[in-house]
Amino acid sequence: MSNSMNRRNFNKLVAASATVAGIAPFGIVRAQSRKLKVGVLLPRSGFQALIGQSCQKGADLAPEVLKGLLGVDVELMNADTETNVDVARNRAERLIQEGANVLVGAFDSGQSAAIAQVAEQRGIPHIVNIAAAPQITEQGYKYVFRNFPIAPELLRNGLVLTGEVFKATNTSPKTAVFMHVNDTFGQAMARGVGAILPKMDSLHFKILDTIAYDPAAKDLTVEVSKAKAANADFLLLVCRLNDAIVLRREMVKQRWNPMGIISPGSPGLYEEQYTKSLGKYAEYAICNTVWYNPRSEMTKIVGAAFRKHNPKEELAFHGANVGYTFDAIMIAADAYARAKSADPTVLAEAIRQTNIPVARRMSLGGPIKFNAKGQVEGNLSAAIQNQGGLPRVTLPAEFSEAKIVFPSPDYKA
Amino acid sequence: MPIDLIVNVVIAGVLTGLVYGLMALGLSVIFGVVRVVNFAHGEMMTIAMYAAVMLFAMLKLDPFLAIVPVAAAFFVLGYLLQRALINPFITRPEHSQFMLLVAVAIVLVNGMLMIFGPDARNVQTDYQLDSFAIGPILIDAARLYAAATALVTTALLFLFFRYTLTGKAIRACADNYLGAKVVGLNIRHLYGLTFGLGAICVAVAGCAMSILLEVTPQLGPVYTLLAFVIVIVGGLGSMGGALLGGVLIGVSEALAGLFIAPSAKSMVSFGLLILVLLFRPQGLLGRKS
Numbered sequence: 001m002s003n004s005m006n007r008r009n010f011n012k013l014v015a016a017s018a019t020v021a022g023i024a025p026f027g028i029v030r031a032q033s034r035k036l037k038v039g040v041l042l043p044r045s046g047f048q049a050l051i052g053q054s055c056q057k058g059a060d061l062a063p064e065v066l067k068g069l070l071g072v073d074v075e076l077m078n079a080d081t082e083t084n085v086d087v088a089r090n091r092a093e094r095l096i097q098e099g100a101n102v103l104v105g106a107f108d109s110g111q112s113a114a115i116a117q118v119a120e121q122r123g124i125p126h127i128v129n130i131a132a133a134p135q136i137t138e139q140g141y142k143y144v145f146r147n148f149p150i151a152p153e154l155l156r157n158g159l160v161l162t163g164e165v166f167k168a169t170n171t172s173p174k175t176a177v178f179m180h181v182n183d184t185f186g187q188a189m190a191r192g193v194g195a196i197l198p199k200m201d202s203l204h205f206k207i208l209d210t211i212a213y214d215p216a217a218k219d220l221t222v223e224v225s226k227a228k229a230a231n232a233d234f235l236l237l238v239c240r241l242n243d244a245i246v247l248r249r250e251m252v253k254q255r256w257n258p259m260g261i262i263s264p265g266s267p268g269l270y271e272e273q274y275t276k277s278l279g280k281y282a283e284y285a286i287c288n289t290v291w292y293n294p295r296s297e298m299t300k301i302v303g304a305a306f307r308k309h310n311p312k313e314e315l316a317f318h319g320a321n322v323g324y325t326f327d328a329i330m331i332a333a334d335a336y337a338r339a340k341s342a343d344p345t346v347l348a349e350a351i352r353q354t355n356i357p358v359a360r361r362m363s364l365g366g367p368i369k370f371n372a373k374g375q376v377e378g379n380l381s382a383a384i385q386n387q388g389g390l391p392r393v394t395l396p397a398e399f400s401e402a403k404i405v406f407p408s409p410d411y412k413a
Numbered sequence: 414m415p416i417d418l419i420v421n422v423v424i425a426g427v428l429t430g431l432v433y434g435l436m437a438l439g440l441s442v443i444f445g446v447v448r449v450v451n452f453a454h455g456e457m458m459t460i461a462m463y464a465a466v467m468l469f470a471m472l473k474l475d476p477f478l479a480i481v482p483v484a485a486a487f488f489v490l491g492y493l494l495q496r497a498l499i500n501p502f503i504t505r506p507e508h509s510q511f512m513l514l515v516a517v518a519i520v521l522v523n524g525m526l527m528i529f530g531p532d533a534r535n536v537q538t539d540y541q542l543d544s545f546a547i548g549p550i551l552i553d554a555a556r557l558y559a560a561a562t563a564l565v566t567t568a569l570l571f572l573f574f575r576y577t578l579t580g581k582a583i584r585a586c587a588d589n590y591l592g593a594k595v596v597g598l599n600i601r602h603l604y605g606l607t608f609g610l611g612a613i614c615v616a617v618a619g620c621a622m623s624i625l626l627e628v629t630p631q632l633g634p635v636y637t638l639l640a641f642v643i644v645i646v647g648g649l650g651s652m653g654g655a656l657l658g659g660v661l662i663g664v665s666e667a668l669a670g671l672f673i674a675p676s677a678k679s680m681v682s683f684g685l686l687i688l689v690l691l692f693r694p695q696g697l698l699g700r701k702s
Contacts (some may be wrong), residue, residue, distance in 0.1 A: 023612070045531035046631070127483075182676055213675045219624045221425040221553075222670030230419045242533060242627065251554050252542040256419075277535065277627075 014318035026080070035073045036336045038062075038329055039100030041115055041411035042107055043090055046083025047216050047242055050273050054318045055107050055129060058325030061305040062333075065326070069301070072333040081283075084403035085110045092118040092126075101342040102127065102332045109133035110184040110392055116144040123334075125348045129328040130290075132265075132322070133188045137375040143348050145374040147363070149265075149290060149381075156196055158288035161200035162236075164395050165262065165286060165383055169406040173233035178207045179223065179247070181215040181266075189238040191268065208232045215240045224250040226262030234259040234407075237266070244268035245277045252281055259407035260285055263287040270384045270391035272317035282386050284408040291364050291382040292323035294399060298362040302326055316390050323362040331356070331368060364399070416670075417549035420665045421437020424552055428560040430663020432621055434656035435563035436636060437643035438570070439614030445650030446587040446607040449499055450507075452514035455637030456521040457612065461487060462628040463529060469536040469623075476536055477558060484616040491612025492605040493545055499608065500601060518633065525630035533627035541624060559621035566617045567656055570610065574652075583607050587650070620657045646689045648699025657697055661685065 036312035039110045043052035057080070063074040067143040077100050088111035092103055096118070101124040103119050106112045112131035119126035120141045126256035128136060128146035132154050137146050149157065166172055178193060180186045190212065197203065213223045222248060227235065235258050239247065248261075261284075263269055269285040292299055292315075299319075306315050306322060315322070336342065356368040366378035383395035387402050394404035438583035440454045451457075464483045465476040498517070502510045543554035586593045586603050594600060626632070639662070647658025662682045669681035689696060 011436075045526075047629075049531040137506055211675065218632075219429065220675075222422055222431070222667050223675045225418055225422050225425075226671060226675075229415055245627070253544045254551055255544065255546070267590075273533075277537075279537075 009238065018321045021189070026233060033099045035075045035321055036342060037075045037077055037099055037101045038100075038331060038332055039077045039079060039105075040097070040325075040329075041079050041081050041088060041096030041103060041105030041111070042325075043083040043088075043111065044078075044080040046081075048083040048108060048240065050241055050271065051267055051321060052081070052083070052107055054271070054321040055366055057306065057310060057313070057318055058129075058302075058322035059104070059329060061302065061309050061322075062326050062329040065301060066307050066330060066333045070330075070333050070337045072337050072365055074329060074333055078400040079157075081106050081108075081111050083108070088112075089118055089324065093122075094122050095123050100124065101336075101344065102347060104129055104328045104332065106133065107321075108183075108185065108268075109136065109188065112136055113184070115381070116141060119143050119400060123410045124344050125332070125351055127328040127351065129186070129325040131183050136308075137373045141374065142262055143344070145331070145351050145370055145376075146329060147368055147379070149379040150375065151185070152192045152196060153377075153379070154265040154290065154381065155192040156200075157379075159193075159196060159200055161288035161381055161383045161395055162264060163200070165288075165404055165406055167311075168395060168404050171259070171406055173205050175208050175230075176205050176234050176236045177230040177232040177233040177258075178210045178236045179240075180210070180212055181240055181243060182212040183215050183240075184210070185266070186238050189264070193236070193238075193264070205233065207236070209255060213243065215243045217243055219350040219411055220247050220250050221254075223247070224254055224256065228254055228256040232258060235261045237261055237263045237269075239263065239266050239268040241268045241273055242269050244274055248278055248281055248285075257408070257411050259411050261285045261330040263289065265289045265381060267320075270320070270386065272314070275317075275386060275389055282389075283385050284405055286404070286406065287384045287391075288381050289384060290320055290324065290379060291366045291384060292362050293358075294393060294401065297359045298406035300324070302362050314390065316392070319391075320363070324366075327361050327363050327368070417567045419668075419671065420550055422671045423664055424550065424662035425556065426667030427660055428553065428556040428663075429625075429667070430562040430660035431560035431656065432556075432618060432625070432659070433639060433643055433663055434647075434659025435566055435614060435621070436618035437640040438567060438652060438655040439611035439618070439682035440640045441644045441647070441650055441652060442570070442614065443608055443611035444644070445652075446504065446583055447495070447499070447604050449503065449510050451611065452512070452637060453518035453521055453613065453633075454513060454640050455635060456525075456633035457615045458619040458622065458628065458636055458700065459489075459626045459633040460521065461616040462623045462626070462632070463525065463534070464616075465620040465623035466536055466628055467600060469538075470534075475538060477562065478624045480562070480617050482494060483620055484613045487616035489610040491615075494612075495605045495608035499555065500604065503604070516643070518637065522630050522633055525633075528689040529630060531629065531631075533629050535627040536623055538624065542684040556625045561657070562617060562621050568615065570614070571652060573610075575578055579603075579606065602609060610631045642686050645696055646686055648696025650700070651696065651698040654696050654698035661697075 042055050043394050079091035092115040106219050107130045109131040110127050113136050126144045132151040134150040180190045269287040275282040339346045339350035364380045382393045384391045386396045392402040393399045443451050458606045468474040482637040540554050545552045582598050583603050643658035647654030665681050666678040670678045
């Protein structure tokens with residue numbers, strides 16, 4: 001080889017290399033224009049693993065559905081955040097290095113905030129699927145978008161629905177004990193309860209005690225003992241999944257039967273694992289939260305794809321997670337279809353111009369339009385109650401699948 | 414604050430503390446004799462929890478009955494682990510032992526992740542959510558059974574060390590290594606037996622804990638740390654100290670959660686640890702070296 005490398009051959013080699021080098025970038029551009037690479041960041045392990053995996057189901061069916069609907073090829077680049085903020089940040093960096101055009105995720109506010117920082121620094125659009133901490137879209141970021149209500153909005157919707165629950169059941173609890181997880185989301189919700197509840201004329205209950213707890217706690221004996229001792233009419237709860245199971249078990253052990261458990265907007269109570277782990281003790285828990293629109297055309301399409309991908313699963317247990325995650329990827333695909341480019345700046349601008357009508361979104365709410373901060377306003381909540389082993393929409397009446405039950409049947413005044 | 418609330422919380426703390434104490438007892442026994450600190454202790458307990466969960470899922474075997482096969486298997490595994498892996502490190506510097514057992518812990522956690530995945534698993538027995546009422550006092554049935562198991566296991570271990578020839582030989586090894594060698598005791602075998610006995614404590618604690626907690630692979634490091642705190646407070650190498658340390662940590666965490674804030678639980682137990690290290694470094698029931 002070295003013997004044949006004379007000046008003429010060397011020149012040929014340089015020329016060939018230059019040609020390849022010159023063509024290569026165009027090759028990359030062509031590849032980018034054919035497929036939208038979506039980096040999906042979710043906590044698929046760690047203590048949020050079950051919810052992360054539930055969200056992942058919405059991502060997994062998106063390429064097939066969106067190809068049919070928008071004609072866009074979506075390639076998913078999945079990354080597990082391990083329910084850890086630092087891992088989320090590192091995985092986001094890596095996805096961008098590996099060529100992701102847009103990031104979607106990450107269910108949790110802390111992890112989403114970390115990803116948003118990376119996305120903004122690197123100039124890659126990030127569409128938050130589920131995360132309620134307001135600060136994510138309050139930083140003046142240009143590449144961060146969110147189709148999910150911020151904590152105060154989520155909470156306001158949840159508290160309004162709490163009033164609707166009382167109205168629909170002709171009850172008027174006077175006191176509540178408020179328990180909440182002490183992570184980023186829980187703290188934001190707790191601040192919101194303190195700020196919003198006193199201003200709501202439709203609600204007349206007083207919070208007797210507020211108890212914060214670790215969402216990774218394995219034992220909530222003391223917390224439940226304190227809550228029970230408050231002797232409140234009902235439990236207002238902002239929880240995650242695993243802690244909700246531990247907490248409900250402890251309530252049963254301590255024979256605490258308040259009028260009911262009402263969450264003003266958090267995961268946990270409506271999840272499949274909650275029902276599987278608790279059986280009959282999961283019944284009648286109410287969660288006023290973001291949900292999927294059972295009447296939307298998109299729900300029918302996604303629902304069919306969901307049953308095909310997950311023949312043994314019930315959409316009702318994954319609806320909110322699937323709906324918001326699917327919608328986030330759809331927003332990216334819709335922008336890409338309009339922009340016809342995966343250039344991050346062009347894509348971000350196209351996302352900003354999004355206008356998806358109600359019938360074409362799966363999650364419950366108005367049209368998907370981003371405000372100047374990159375936030376969608378007008379997302380709605382529904383009162384979801386576990387009945388017959390399934391979470392069912394009980395309010396608002398126009399979406400209801402079952403009649404609300406409050407107080408819980410085992411409640412003794 | 415109502416007195417029945419305080420009593421309820423203290424009882425729950427004592428019962429939880431006894432189970433913690435049983436778990437830490439294994440660590441204490443191993444260190445007391447073999448002079449090796451088992452940094453894979455919590456991970457071993459997590460494996461015992463998985464064993465109980467699997468036996469329940471496959472054979473519907475109650476975790477308290479599963480103690481027998483799981484403890485037997487753990488004794489054999491503990492014995493073999495000591496003879497094959499740990500024994501060569503007995504005379505090596507402490508940092509070598511530390512690295513070895515930390516490596517074992519990491520292998521165990523990742524092995525569990527590969528086999529069982531990240532999802533939480535549990536057992537669901539009929540009595541799991543029961544409680545006994547004595548007036549206004551409520552006692553968690555599962556926690557009571559677990560605490561009783563801890564007491565019985567500790568008592569059996571105590572009797573073994575006190576009244577059997579093998580137990581006395583193990584104590585002789587712990588008290589005077591050279592003397593034990595001089596009189597012809599098979600030290601390697603006795604160290605293996607000791608590690609096996611420590612593993613039995615871990616197995617019993619794991620089976621009992623499987624009733625109280627959902628098990629995930631990541632549970633191990635948390636309980637390794639907790640076991641350290643308990644044995645340092647109670648006295649490393651002291652059987653009674655492990656139980657006392659467990660109860661103290663259980664009760665202090667419970668009361669801290671009640672009177673200060675639930676998030677202050679760990680702060681109080683680590684505060685207790687610092688106080689013990691400052692004023693009684695050998696632990697409450699430990700002997701001065």
